[in-house]
Amino acid sequence: MFKDRQQAGRLLAEKLSGFAAANPVVYALPRGGLPIAEEIARRLNAPLDLILVRKLGAPGHEELAMGALVDGAAPTTILHDDVIAELAVPESYIEHSKAAALREIERRRKLYMKDRPAISPQGRTVIIADDGLATGATMEAAVAAMRKAKAGRIVVAVPVAPDDTVQALRHKADDVIVLQKPNPFWSVGSWYESFPQLADEDVIATLERTYAAQAAP
Structure with a gap:
């Protein structure tokens, strides 16, 4: 069990x-993956960005x-057909969910990133971090978006995840690092002593702290 996201x-x-x-x-x-990514970026002296x-x-x-959706010029969507079929989810519900997801992503982009340009992954090694995986849907979508953006090497890095999710991601990413x-797995939060919900303000504070540190001589 991890003490908190920072320790993990x-x-x-x-x-x-x-x-x-x-x-x-x-x-x-975001949001939970940001404290994890901050520690990794600091240790590797690497730039930090959001997906x-x-x-x-x-x-x-x-x-x-x-499923899950990643924003972009052409949004990347991953759908889990087995879940959709089992629950007989209508196409109209899926389209409504995608539209709502894009609205929330745009809200977060304006709030978190302001006028900062995104870092291009093209040709680079990218490390995608989260605080843990359950089904892996959001991470799978993130990996697919990085493939579309022509990242050179894609590394998934999380503290905790069930083995079946890890094995599935090994077919999508170039490396999967899991502690x-x-x-049984239960849930991501089950493996942290402290696992608070993070707010927009937490994301903004972390980004500002990181950008300030990277801009320092």
């Missing part, structure tokens, strides 16, 4: 120390992902 991020950063020579970019899945991705929750089971693969 430091432990994960140690595992990733060998990537420092590749001059990587560290991307966080604005939203889970598409199944009707009546919002915590169950029927713990508990069985």
